[in-house]
Amino acid sequence: MQKVLDTLDSLGINYELDEHEPVFTIDEITALGLNKKGMIPVNLFLRDAAGKRHFLVIHDGAKHTDLKTLRTQIGCSRLSFGSDERLMNHLGLTRGSVSPFGLINNTNHDVEVIIDEGIKSQTILGFHPNTNTATVWITYPDFMRFLEACGNPVLYVNS
Secondary structure, three states: OHHHHHHHHHOOOOOEEEEOOOOOOHHHHHHOOHHHOOEOOEEEEEEEOOOOOEEEEEEOOOOOOOHHHHHHHHOOOOEEEOOHHHHHHHHOOOOOOOOHHHHHHOOOOOEEEEEEHHHHHOOEEEEOOOOOOEEEEEEHHHHHHHHHHHOOOEEEEOO
8 A cells, every 4th residue: 555655645646545444346335435535436457368468447336347348449359357366467466456556566567457438527536555445535637647657558448
């Protein structure tokens, strides 16, 4: 968590940190009332059928993400969830803590970031700071500054 906060500080990004019990699902987040400050997107770590391309998909948890539609939009083969080992190797994260903040660990910049267009309209976004025992709140423009600093390719889709 400290590495994420240090990175945000070094980028001059304002944030608010809420620490809480571990959460693994949107339903658990809602039960704790964490979603009252802003949107907490769902973050999925996916891979293509060959295991050569890896994706961090960020989408509105109120929407269902159809992987067949998504693969058509991003132009790749069948998508599936990346294994725990791949998640650790590419983002330095464990299951339940998937977050765009894991991109700070992706020094090869080989994880492609796929963002649902609906995220653009959000004012405040909440993400785990690479642990599911806290949520970091940042504005959408600051989130974009963070992504730009990471240097990973970003693509917007309509889900």
